[in-house]
Amino acid sequence: MEMIIAHTPDPDDAFMFYAMFEHKIKTSFEYRQVVKDIETLNKEAINNLYDVTAISANGYIRVSDKYDLTASGASFGINYGPIVVAKKQIDLKNAVIGQPGTYTSSFMLYRMFNDSREYKEIRFDQITNEILKGTIDAGILIHDEQLKFQDKGLIKILDLYDQWRAYAGDLPVPLGFNAIRKSLSLEDKLKYREDFENSIKYAFDHEDDAVKYAMKYSRYNDFELERKFIKMYVNELSIDFGERGKKALEMYYKKAAERNLISPFTPVIV
Structure with missing residues (x-):
């Protein structure tokens, strides 16, 4: 078979x-x-x-x-999870957020704890480029993109694991x-x-x-x-x-x- x-x-x-x-x-x-x-x-x-x-x-x-x-x-994610990055600290409530897919776990996780003005679905490996171009204010990073964003001059503005831990403890x-x-x-x-x-x-x-x-x-x-x-x-x-x-x-x-x-x-x- x-x-x-x-x-x-x-x-x-x-x-x-x-x-x-x-x-x-x-x-x-x-x-x-x-x-x-x-x-x-x-x-x-x-x-x-x-x-x-x-x-x-x-x-x-x-x-x-x-x-x-x-x-x-x-x-x-044990002690870590998806992160949100941007060029600088911003007000997420009034931001346009790049998300890697409507059905991804990371996008749901973001919305469990946060609200934003607008979301744009962008392939996960293009999110940092779209932030740099200015088409979005910030983006949710998954996969190995989480390890490369600093090379492009971006900063982490939110760690979704921290929000998860406050809710779910050490799970x-x-x-x-x-x-x-x-x-x-x-x-x-x-x-x-x-x-x-x-x-x-x-x-x-x-x-x-x-x-x-x-x-x-x-x-x-x-x-x-x-x-x-x-x-x-x-x-x-x-x-x-x-x-x-x-x-x-x-x-x-x-x-x-x-x-x-x-x-x-x-x-x-x-």
Whole structure:
């Protein structure tokens, strides 16, 4: 049996899938990959195109009738999360904010705690350029863009993790997930999870090789930069986020519902 897996061209995703796609481990299925940015995958998920797809915590809400979340492969921010950058300190309430996608976890996180005059959806790797051009006042940064904005003369004006921590304590920030087709048998879902968990463990045990593989998707030709980014978002919760990750997700959706951004929502996790 072949499974089609859609993931992002981000080094953390590639790092986790390295052993599966490069046949470093024995797997229950053959795997074929599709690589697209996260907001494209968030939007495509409604069409149920892939057996497994990367999905944002926010994006999952609209496709929970088609997909279950897997407890493996998640990206949680432990002590850090998305940030907001600008040329200088500004009043966010009256600002035009660049956001990396309507269904991204970071945009939902921003709106849980902040209000702004206007939002513009901009591909995540173009947000800093749009700030510099003056088309937006500030932007929400995700992925390895969080590690490069200072090189362009921008400053961090808001750390969304700080706002999350004030609300949720030491729970990690829910960001990226993997979703598996609800129509698959439970047996096949669990076999997939075992393969993916083994792939992540292999990457941890062969870090240099896995980072080297992930570099082919990198936007920056800087091995140590990408290693740093990967280790920010691939952590102990990536193998199995367990009760701690589940609690964080529940808090995330609870806050969004309190702000009337979504209806009350409970994810299905396998």
